[in-house]
Amino acid sequence: MSREENLKKFYEWVKRMSAYQMALALIGIDKQTLAPVDGSAFRDERTAILSGELFSIETDPEMAKLRKELLADEGVTGDDRKMIELYDHEINKVLSVPKDEYVAFDLLRNESYGAWLKAKNASDYSIFEPYLKKVIEAQKKMYSYRDSSLDLYDQMLDDFEPGMTREKYDVFFNRVKERLVPLIKKVTEAEQIDTSFIECEYPVELQKKYMDYMLEYLHFDKSWGYQNETEHPFTSGLCGNDIRITTKYLPERPMSALLSTIHESGHGYYMHQVAEEYDGTIFNWGISSGMHESQSRLCENYLGRSAAFWEANYPKLKEMFPEQLKGVDQEHFLAALNASEPSLIRTEADELTYPLHIVIRYEIERGLFEGTISTEGLDQTWDAMYEKYLGIKSPTARDGILQDVHWADGSFGYFPTYALGSAFAAQFVHAMRQQIDVDDLLRNSHYDVIMNWLKEHIHKYGCRYNADEIMRMATGEPFDPDYYLDYLEDKYTKLYHLG
Amino acid sequence: MSREENLKKFYEWVKRMSAYQMALALIGIDKQTLAPVDGSAFRDERTAILSGELFSIETDPEMAKLRKELLADEGVTGDDRKMIELYDHEINKVLSVPKDEYVAFDLLRNESYGAWLKAKNASDYSIFEPYLKKVIEAQKKMYSYRDSSLDLYDQMLDDFEPGMTREKYDVFFNRVKERLVPLIKKVTEAEQIDTSFIECEYPVELQKKYMDYMLEYLHFDKSWGYQNETEHPFTSGLCGNDIRITTKYLPERPMSALLSTIHESGHGYYMHQVAEEYDGTIFNWGISSGMHESQSRLCENYLGRSAAFWEANYPKLKEMFPEQLKGVDQEHFLAALNASEPSLIRTEADELTYPLHIVIRYEIERGLFEGTISTEGLDQTWDAMYEKYLGIKSPTARDGILQDVHWADGSFGYFPTYALGSAFAAQFVHAMRQQIDVDDLLRNSHYDVIMNWLKEHIHKYGCRYNADEIMRMATGEPFDPDYYLDYLEDKYTKLYHLG
Numbered sequence: 001m002s003r004e005e006n007l008k009k010f011y012e013w014v015k016r017m018s019a020y021q022m023a024l025a026l027i028g029i030d031k032q033t034l035a036p037v038d039g040s041a042f043r044d045e046r047t048a049i050l051s052g053e054l055f056s057i058e059t060d061p062e063m064a065k066l067r068k069e070l071l072a073d074e075g076v077t078g079d080d081r082k083m084i085e086l087y088d089h090e091i092n093k094v095l096s097v098p099k100d101e102y103v104a105f106d107l108l109r110n111e112s113y114g115a116w117l118k119a120k121n122a123s124d125y126s127i128f129e130p131y132l133k134k135v136i137e138a139q140k141k142m143y144s145y146r147d148s149s150l151d152l153y154d155q156m157l158d159d160f161e162p163g164m165t166r167e168k169y170d171v172f173f174n175r176v177k178e179r180l181v182p183l184i185k186k187v188t189e190a191e192q193i194d195t196s197f198i199e200c201e202y203p204v205e206l207q208k209k210y211m212d213y214m215l216e217y218l219h220f221d222k223s224w225g226y227q228n229e230t231e232h233p234f235t236s237g238l239c240g241n242d243i244r245i246t247t248k249y250l251p252e253r254p255m256s257a258l259l260s261t262i263h264e265s266g267h268g269y270y271m272h273q274v275a276e277e278y279d280g281t282i283f284n285w286g287i288s289s290g291m292h293e294s295q296s297r298l299c300e301n302y303l304g305r306s307a308a309f310w311e312a313n314y315p316k317l318k319e320m321f322p323e324q325l326k327g328v329d330q331e332h333f334l335a336a337l338n339a340s341e342p343s344l345i346r347t348e349a350d351e352l353t354y355p356l357h358i359v360i361r362y363e364i365e366r367g368l369f370e371g372t373i374s375t376e377g378l379d380q381t382w383d384a385m386y387e388k389y390l391g392i393k394s395p396t397a398r399d400g401i402l403q404d405v406h407w408a409d410g411s412f413g414y415f416p417t418y419a420l421g422s423a424f425a426a427q428f429v430h431a432m433r434q435q436i437d438v439d440d441l442l443r444n445s446h447y448d449v450i451m452n453w454l455k456e457h458i459h460k461y462g463c464r465y466n467a468d469e470i471m472r473m474a475t476g477e478p479f480d481p482d483y484y485l486d487y488l489e490d491k492y493t494k495l496y497h498l499g
Numbered sequence: 500m501s502r503e504e505n506l507k508k509f510y511e512w513v514k515r516m517s518a519y520q521m522a523l524a525l526i527g528i529d530k531q532t533l534a535p536v537d538g539s540a541f542r543d544e545r546t547a548i549l550s551g552e553l554f555s556i557e558t559d560p561e562m563a564k565l566r567k568e569l570l571a572d573e574g575v576t577g578d579d580r581k582m583i584e585l586y587d588h589e590i591n592k593v594l595s596v597p598k599d600e601y602v603a604f605d606l607l608r609n610e611s612y613g614a615w616l617k618a619k620n621a622s623d624y625s626i627f628e629p630y631l632k633k634v635i636e637a638q639k640k641m642y643s644y645r646d647s648s649l650d651l652y653d654q655m656l657d658d659f660e661p662g663m664t665r666e667k668y669d670v671f672f673n674r675v676k677e678r679l680v681p682l683i684k685k686v687t688e689a690e691q692i693d694t695s696f697i698e699c700e701y702p703v704e705l706q707k708k709y710m711d712y713m714l715e716y717l718h719f720d721k722s723w724g725y726q727n728e729t730e731h732p733f734t735s736g737l738c739g740n741d742i743r744i745t746t747k748y749l750p751e752r753p754m755s756a757l758l759s760t761i762h763e764s765g766h767g768y769y770m771h772q773v774a775e776e777y778d779g780t781i782f783n784w785g786i787s788s789g790m791h792e793s794q795s796r797l798c799e800n801y802l803g804r805s806a807a808f809w810e811a812n813y814p815k816l817k818e819m820f821p822e823q824l825k826g827v828d829q830e831h832f833l834a835a836l837n838a839s840e841p842s843l844i845r846t847e848a849d850e851l852t853y854p855l856h857i858v859i860r861y862e863i864e865r866g867l868f869e870g871t872i873s874t875e876g877l878d879q880t881w882d883a884m885y886e887k888y889l890g891i892k893s894p895t896a897r898d899g900i901l902q903d904v905h906w907a908d909g910s911f912g913y914f915p916t917y918a919l920g921s922a923f924a925a926q927f928v929h930a931m932r933q934q935i936d937v938d939d940l941l942r943n944s945h946y947d948v949i950m951n952w953l954k955e956h957i958h959k960y961g962c963r964y965n966a967d968e969i970m971r972m973a974t975g976e977p978f979d980p981d982y983y984l985d986y987l988e989d990k991y992t993k994l995y996h997l998g
Contacts, residue, residue, distance in 0.1 A: 019548035022541075023522040030525060038723040039741025042521075042778060049518035053552075224537040242538025279541060 006070050007080060013063050014087070018280035020054035022238045029236045029244050033228040058091055079283075082464055086282045093159075096145040105138050109410050116408030123398035125379040128408070133375045135410050136368055153369040156413030161290040161420060162466045166366060169416055172423065172481045173362055176355050179485045181389055183492060184342060184353055188391065190496040193339040197328050202254035202321055210320050211247070214258060217313060219448040220245075220265050224272055233260045235267035235296075240279045243268040254321075255337060259300055266299030267292055269451050273459035283462035289414060291467050293421025294428065295454065301351050301422065302429045302487075303450065305338055307331075308439035338495055342390040344399045351422075352492055353390060358419035360385045361404075365412050424467065426484035428458065431475040505569050506579060512562050513586070517779035519553035521737045528735045528743050532727040557590055578782075581963055585781045592658075595644040604637050608909050615907030622897035624878040627907065632874040634909050635867055652868040655912030660789040660919060661965045665865060668915055671922065671980045672861055675854050678984045680888055682991060683841060683852055687890065689995040692838040696827050701753035701820055709819050710746070713757060716812060718947040719744075719764050723771055732759045734766035734795075739778045742767040753820075754836060758799055765798030766791055768950050772958035782961035788913060790966050792920025793927065794953065800850050800921065801928045801986075802949065804837055806830075807938035837994055841889040843898045850921070851991050852889060857918035859884045860903075864911050923966065925983035927957065930974035 001009070027047050035043065057063075067088045070076050076084065094102070112131040119128035140152060148155050154165045215227065223241075230246040237243040245264040249257045270292060274284045303309055307330075314330045325333070340352040349357050364381065367373030373381060382401040387393050394400035406414055432438060432453050441449050457474040471479050492498070500508070526546050534542065556562075566587045569575050575583065593601070611630040618627035639651060647654050653664045714726060722740075729745040736742040744763040746756045769791060773783040802808055806829075813829045824832065839849045845856040863880065866872025872880060881900040886892050893899035905913055931937060931952050940948050956973040970978050991997070 015544075016548060019545035019552075022545045023526065023549060026525055026529060027522065030529070034725055034727070035737075036721060036723045036725055036741050039738050042738035042740065045514075046518035046521045046779070049515060050522060053518075222535060224535045226533055226535055228533070238534075239538050239541035241541065242535050280545070 003070075003073055003075055006066060006073075007076070010063075010066060010070060010084065013057070013060075013066075014083075014281055017054060017057055020050060020057065021285065022280070024050060024054065025236055025238055029228075032230045032232075032234065033244075033246060055094075059095055064088075064091070064095070079464060083281060083283060086286055086463070090282065090286070093146065096147065097142055098145070101142070105142060105410070108134060108138055109408075112408045112410070113405070116402065116405065120398050120402040123396045123402065125397045125401055128402065129375050129378070132378075132407060135407070136375065136412075139410055139412065140369070153366055153413065156365075156369070157416065158413075160414050160417050161288045163468050164290070164416070164420070169362060169420075172420070173359050173416075175481045175485060176419065177359055177389070179489065180352070180355060183489055184340070184356065184390065186498050187340050187352065187492055187496050188342060190498060192341070193335045193495075194332075195336040195339050197324055198255050198333075198336050199252060200324055201252055202324060204249045204251055206320055207249050207254055207257060210317060211257065211261065213316055214261065214313070215265075217445060217447060218262065218265050219451065220268065225265075225268055227261070233264055235264045235271070237268070237271045240272050240274055240276060240284065243272050254324075259304055262304035263296045263300035266296035269299070269454065270295045270459050273451070273455035274462040275460045278462045278464070281462075283464050287463045288467060289417035290420040290424060291458075291463070291470065293418055294424035294467075295421075295458070297422045298425035298428060298454070302425055303438075303442060303447075305334075305351070306439070306442065307334055308442035310334055310337075311443050312445055335495060338491070340492060340495075342392045344386070344392060344394045345403055347403075352488055355419040355422065356389045358415055360389060361415040362419075365415065369412065423481050423484035424471065424479065426487045427471065427475050427477070427480060428454075429487075430483050431457075502569075502572055502574055505565060505572075506575070509562075509565060509569060509583065512556070512559075512565075513582075513780055516553060516556055519549060519556065520784065521779070523549060523553065524735055524737055528727075531729045531731075531733065532743075532745060554593075558594055563587075563590070563594070578963060582780060582782060585785055585962070589781065589785070592645065595646065596641055597644070600641070604641060604909070607633060607637055608907075611907045611909070612904070615901065615904065619897050619901040622895045622901070624896045624900055627901065628874050628877070631877070631906060634906070635874065635911075638909055638911065639868070652865055652912065655864075655868070656915065657912075659913050659916050660787045661962075662967050663789070663915070663919070668861060668919075671919070672858050672915075674980045674984060675918065676858055676888065678988065679851070679854060682988055683839070683855065683889065685997050686839050686851065686991055686995050687841060689997060691840070692834045692994075693831075694835040694838050696823055697754050697832070697835050698751060699823055700751055701823060703748045703750055705819055706748050706753055706756060709816060710756065710760065712815055713760065713812070714764075716944060716946060717761065717764050718950065719767065724764075724767055726760070732763055734763045734770070736767070736770045739771050739773055739775060739783065742771050753823075758803055761803035762795045762799035765795035768798070768953065769794045769958050772950070772954035773961040774959045774963075777961045777963070780961075782963050786962045787966060788916035789919040789923060790957075790962070790969070792917055793923035793966075794920075794957070796921045797924035797927060797953070801924055802937075802941060802946075804833075804850070805938070805941065806833055807941035809833055809836075810942050811944055834994060837990070839991060839995075841891045843885070843891060843893045844902055846902075851987055854918040854921065855888045857914055858888060860914040861918075864914065868911065922980050922983035923970065923978065925986045926970065926974050926976070926979060927953075928986075929982050930956075 024047065027043065027050075031040075031043065067084050070084050071081070071088065097105075108131075112128075112135050115131040116128050119125060139156075143152055143155055146155065150158060150165070157164050157166065157169065211227075220227070225243040225245065227245050227247060230248060233246045233248055235243065235245045245261065245268045247257045247261045247264065270287065271284060274287075278284050310330055310333065314333060317333075318325045318328075338351065340350045342353050342356075343349055346354070346357040346361075360382070363385065364373060364378070368375070368378075379397050379401045383393050386400070404415075406412075429438070432450070436449065436453055438450060441447070458470055461470060461473075465473070468478065471477070523546065526542065526549075530539075530542065566583050569583050570580070570587065596604075607630075611627075611634050614630040615627050618624060638655075642651055642654055645654065649657060649664070656663050656665065656668065710726075719726070724742040724744065726744050726746060729747060732745045732747055734742065734744045744760065744767045746760045746763065748756045769786065770783060773786075777783050809829055809832065813832055816832075817824045817827075827835075837850065839851040841852050841855075842848055845853070845860075848856050859881070862884065863872060863877070867874070867877075878896050878900045882892050885899070903914075905911075928937070931949070935948065935952055937949060940946070957969055960969060960972075964972065967977065970976070
């Protein structure tokens, strides 16, 4: 076949897969938002059938041959080549493992998840420990089949953020520890900020009304996006012009739904603004965790927690909740929104202490796979690190080592991308501020102009380029964690009036 | 292969198709309720791919051979045989037509729909007429490929209600005309009922609150059913335990959302209560139009418009809308809910005049396919029949012959099932009332017991048996339209105090 015919066949295969991916995405969204619970067994069985059909299409040997042929053809360049490479890379990960081992690993993950749930409920790490050990051993074996020049944990890191290695993360996390551990200590010793007025009853019906207003401010348009409620907020989408974000309302924590919505809308904008010709392809859905998180955190923290943002939006909030915010001026409100205090649960941590939660997980994962840390006694290792970096210790394993599901599920190398996202965001914002007046735009309800800058410098590429390439294109420099640490130091020094 | 192996293979094929059917059902529901409009093109293209994949599975020649083999095996009996027969019958309809003609027909339907929409907007039948003519000719050709001993229009009638023929419908509709035309005339001449208090502003937010209350009364349980809003209310489902009903709120017609919800919940209960082992098979989703409509109309008209129903529910309505219902007692309210007056639009017609709208469509369809009526001048034929049977005439084609989409879409033989459903329902209710005290159950919020009667006598069978068989099992008699006509005569004679 000619090159053109080969490419045509390749893109037909991509489109065929995208039909199944769309159906599975919708089934997933529906399951987590609206689907009646009694239908689960029926739906899950059919979902598995569709996943199986997609798997067969993905791993079609004829298509593997086609990709090989195309990649051997030097005339295949640019977007085409990159896309073929990405699909090939992803599918080879799966194909490298013998099928029965893949199935066995899935089974083990299920068991491990069950054990973790039981352990968490009983707050007893010893129930989970044998499974964690097994999952780690199994992952080592799964990765051993791959043809990679990277060390084991580096492969895992690369899976979630292509190009990142222990070497690079070490530099990043060492800087984080160096600068943030002492800063957090100072903040902890400073006079604490009153947050009581955002930790009281805000009726959910009214919160929803304010949310409608906020979605409008965010230019999150119903013609391409939709918000629903769920237990654990997430963002998904069927295509660039069909983005579904979700939120959860807590009656006594009004800022929770609001900030999580700004966060999820950041993921949503990313998916929405990838170049239209990449729609339904790996260039859109294959965006790395770190890059995705950089955009959600940029929106949540760098925009959504800023003074300019609330100059535009605080008056309306105060108008809708006059009792709760009586006597609270904007500065006071903003301080509460940004208050910091070391706490046990990662997902509830504030912007300043959050990266330390990640440092701990990174160092443990690294040790587990390098053999310097054992699963036995890991709960104590965990507690010691919390004590060391955050000065606190969980009274229970439930709120300690058992708080996250990731390891039970076999996900190692994922956590570090959360911290990386925040740091990427700082550098992006720094570059953006040199080109557009972000604060003025926020103040004057031109959130769309900010989103457009992100589109033109980041979003439109999808994962056609990796994080390092995008960082250089968007900011003119390689990734530099000091933008992030400078930002945090400046912000919290002012907020807590530190010397 | 052995019989067992063949059957196993057959049921695996059924389950595989059910996975695609589930995905397509969900995509359809989502499209009509939540999906952002800008994603349409992407979604539609992928939906077509999935439909194509399902089509390939359905029409797999190997499976046609398997069905033939199984049907030739006299040891294949009962549910197995019936199910194989039904799938075979449905798929042979499709397989009988050359593929290119099938595609051309789909295209023609699309064009015809466009022309109808244009004609309706312009209220000009002449725009639509040439397309209607083409669609009829095309349908004649499509049916000519089938191997059937039935006449053309009888085949169409049989497609929507297996076993029904012109001969049977003639008997039914002649009785309807004979008894209802004079009754409607009397009602029209009687003193009219005041309906103004249910044709005024009922705030939508409050209507929704009352709906929550109503869904509870209907025992429509969130664990297996879900209600959403849409433009044109419908019911769909992914399986027996995953039923989605929809509604539309009109600020000045509060009874619209309410009665349409009771109607849709009737469809929903049917799908929910088919025997669990038939889930995902043609025994559930293949239920005929007439039977389905019999259950939705039973709920809406025979239960939802009854005195006993409102004895339970009127107090709450009055409590929530004290201004609108000031001085309106229950009897007065019920009279308004059942008031009758000949009107132009079928979908807005009341219970008494509705069947005459269907008589008109039936007689026209019959004439079109028998060659006694032409598409030319059909708008005048239409108007003359409305004049004759209902004593009214539309000033515009928009509210006359162009009001329904069915014919533009190539659906002929469908309309008659709407009237049939109401008539079936009357006979079912008559039988039910001999076994359980329906009014007492309605009064005391035991709607679930009524639904359970329907389950045990009708729903659980799905379409394992046809309408005639179910009618005999549930009522001990063949279908007799006089139950229906007696019911209407009795009800409207009392309501309008006719002599």
